[in-house]
Amino acid sequence: MNAVPQRGANATPGTRLASLQQWVDEVAALTRPDRVVWCDGSDAEADTLQEAMMADGTLLPLNQDTHPGCVLHRSHPDDVARVEHLTFVCHERREDSGPNNHWMAPAEAHAKIDALFEGCMEGRTLYVVPYCMGPIDSPLARCGVEITDSPYVVANMRLMTRMGAAALARIEREGDEGKPLVRGLHSTGELDPDRRFIMHFPEELVIKSYGSGYGGNALLGKKCHALRIASHQARQEGWLAEHMLIVGIENPQGEVHYVAAAFPSACGKTNLAMLIPPESYREQGWKVWTVGDDICWMHPGEDGRLWAINPEAGFFGVAPGTSEKSNPNALHTIGRDTIFTNVATTDDGQPWWEGLDKRVPAKDWQGRDFDPARGPAAHPNSRFTVSAKQCPTFSAHAEDPQGVPISAIVFGGRRSNLVPLVFEARDWAHGVLVGAAMGSETTAAATGAVGVMRRDPMAMKPFCGYGFADYFAHWLSFDRPGAKLPKVFHVNWFRKDADGRFMWPGFGDNLRVLEWIIGRVSGEAAATESRIGHLPTFEAIRRDGLDIEDGTMRELLRVDEPGWQAEAVEVAAYLDELGVPAESPLRASLGAMA
Ligand SMILES: Nc1nc2c(ncn2[C@@H]2O[C@H](COP(=O)(O)OP(=O)(O)OP(=O)(O)O)[C@@H](O)[C@H]2O)c(=O)[nH]1
Numbered sequence: 335m336n337a338v339p340q341r342g343a344n345a346t347p348g349t350r351l352a353s354l355q356q357w358v359d360e361v362a363a364l365t366r367p368d369r370v371v372w373c374d375g376s377d378a379e380a381d382t383l384q385e386a387m388m389a390d391g392t393l394l395p396l397n398q399d400t401h402p403g404c405v406l407h408r409s410h411p412d413d414v415a416r417v418e419h420l421t422f423v424c425h426e427r428r429e430d431s432g433p434n435n436h437w438m439a440p441a442e443a444h445a446k447i448d449a450l451f452e453g454c455m456e457g458r459t460l461y462v463v464p465y466c467m468g469p470i471d472s473p474l475a476r477c478g479v480e481i482t483d484s485p486y487v488v489a490n491m492r493l494m495t496r497m498g499a500a501a502l503a504r505i506e507r508e509g510d511e512g513k514p515l516v517r518g519l520h521s522t523g524e525l526d527p528d529r530r531f532i533m534h535f536p537e538e539l540v541i542k543s544y545g546s547g548y549g550g551n552a553l554l555g556k557k558c559h560a561l562r563i564a565s566h567q568a569r570q571e572g573w574l575a576e577h578m579l580i581v582g583i584e585n586p587q588g589e590v591h592y593v594a595a596a597f598p599s600a601c602g603k604t605n606l607a608m609l610i611p612p613e614s615y616r617e618q619g620w621k622v623w624t625v626g627d628d629i630c631w632m633h634p635g636e637d638g639r640l641w642a643i644n645p646e647a648g649f650f651g652v653a654p655g656t657s658e659k660s661n662p663n664a665l666h667t668i669g670r671d672t673i674f675t676n677v678a679t680t681d682d683g684q685p686w687w688e689g690l691d692k693r694v695p696a697k698d699w700q701g702r703d704f705d706p707a708r709g710p711a712a713h714p715n716s717r718f719t720v721s722a723k724q725c726p727t728f729s730a731h732a733e734d735p736q737g738v739p740i741s742a743i744v745f746g747g748r749r750s751n752l753v754p755l756v757f758e759a760r761d762w763a764h765g766v767l768v769g770a771a772m773g774s775e776t777t778a779a780a781t782g783a784v785g786v787m788r789r790d791p792m793a794m795k796p797f798c799g800y801g802f803a804d805y806f807a808h809w810l811s812f813d814r815p816g817a818k819l820p821k822v823f824h825v826n827w828f829r830k831d832a833d834g835r836f837m838w839p840g841f842g843d844n845l846r847v848l849e850w851i852i853g854r855v856s857g858e859a860a861a862t863e864s865r866i867g868h869l870p871t872f873e874a875i876r877r878d879g880l881d882i883e884d885g886t887m888r889e890l891l892r893v894d895e896p897g898w899q900a901e902a903v904e905v906a907a908y909l910d911e912l913g914v915p916a917e918s919p920l921r922a923s924l925g926a927m928a
Pocket residue numbers: 597598599600601602603604605606627628650651652654655656660779827828836839840841844
């Protein structure tokens with residue numbers, strides 16, 4: 335039966351944009367849902383959805399006295415993280431996807447995944463979710479429509495994007511002007527890990543995702559649109575779509591510098607974006623303002639600077655490790671109206687995860703009686719979804735249509751040895767090399783082994799929508815007459831000593847490093863030269879109120895000469911693997927390091 339289904343009782347009437355209506359009708363004909371609902375983003379709609387999800391067990395209640403408006407979702411135990419081996423970037427030409435992506439010919443990919451979509455929404459509701467990535471009135475924002483059969487995805491998209499009637503109005507206006515729209519089709523399918531694909535068609539601005547309900551696989555506005563598809567668009571149009579937090583650092587003089595930082599998944603973006611200054615800094619008047627915690631779109635402005643928006647409207651953050659001590663801001667943010675996914679619960683129904691406090695949970699993330707023999711109570715990649723507006727340090731400029739000007743770009747990874755606490759690149763090309771050479775030990779944010787060192791250029795290994803050699807060339811192209819580019823830095827919060835303990839306290843104390851970074855931007859902070867770039871002098875990182883020995887600090891700032899020579903050899907081989915040409919300025923920058 336290819337008949338287009340009747341719209342349900344509380345469905346809105348669709349769209350006047352013929353091309354969009356036609357696509358929705360085609361998808362409905364393929365997937366055969368019982369009902370089609372156009373989401374308007376209203377509170378009433380959210381309430382109706384939530385009631386239905388509570389009734390069928392998709393959402394479970396949490397303690398409303400301690401956590402008003404909060405709910406729990408337990409996902410299928412095989413569906414708890416991004417699946418990189420099942421994620422494809424399907425350019426017409428294989429070489430355009432690069433060696434950094436899994437590739438399939440677009441026709442084959444469509445055929446393969448459409449076969450799974452056939453009839454997959456029978457007995458279900460098809461939700462049409464119009465969304466805007468970025469402030470709704472921003473010229474830098476971009477729109478998309480996600481079709482999904484998962485009310486959990488709709489509820490998450492409502493927090494993570496500007497979703498509903500206002501987005502649809504912008505989409506229709508832009509449609510009249512012939513502007514492109516990103517179209518995403520998602521179904522949770524049967525949640526069978528062997529029938530799961532996340533496919534991207536950058537040239538068509540299309541995403542198709544089947545068989546997973548997990549964040550990065552299913553909330554298509556996030557990694558699929560705002561990074562993989564947007565990075566491809568950004569290359570064509572002369573901007574950057576990056577896996578970066580954006581944070582404003584206000585010094586005692588009241589000047590605010592905005593920093594964009596790329597760390598791989600579960601390597602500290604949310605924490606840095608919400609940093610609370612150490613006591614001695616607070617007393618002096620230092621403040622930190624949160625603009626974004628995961629994605630950053632940067633455009634060159636007329637003044638030559640890079641201006642950045644956070645395309646998201648919420649945080650999809652890692653729960654484990656979040657505590658009153660590590661990230662009180664996040665804890666305050668998620669005290670109400672939050673969706674928790676795969677956390678544990680206490681006997682009085684409060685959400686709980688490892689690192690939160692000393693209580694012993696009653697139920698683990700799968701709802702079983704907690705038994706430490708079975709591993710952590712909360713899944714290591716358990717998450718919270720919450721509106722950014724609830725963050726106490728949410729920047730007053732976070733929704734400025736023109737974005738915020740970026741003073742410094744920071745790269746970083748989880749490196750237990752070799753890489754110093756912080757260093758500064760000599761110039762833009764060297765900065766691009768530092769980003770390209772990034773390595774990090776893997777985390778639970780993607781399925782697979784944890785703690786294995788892998789190259790993750792600019793934290794974009796899983797997210798770049800085209801080949802890395804072209805991506806680096808695009809980055810290099812920003813160095814042109816009139817450009818006032820940010821300075822580029824590399825940080826490592828994760829150095830470990832011989833006993834496996836972190837050498838640097840991290841979290842709030844990372845402001846001490848940011849102070850040096852800002853000081854370099856304004857020309858005030860002292861540095862010494864080394865083969866890897868500029869390093870802080872021993873005194874340049876303030877240690878007042880910090881209990882850290884001179885020897886540890888020296889080690890954190892030491893350049894291990896033989897270690898870096900070996901690193902340079904590895905990086906050269908990696909650039910070869912990616913097809914970076916011999917004449918690329920990255921090679922000359924690397925030569926200075928070797
Ligand atoms: N030792 C140490 N751990 C940190 C630091 N910052 C964050 N972490 C830990 O790293 C883990 C991930 O931190 P997040 O800030 O959620 O990472 P993220 O980059 O936002 O992760 P995604 O949302 O997956 O992109 C948590 O367990 C944190 O407690 C730090 O400065 N030092």
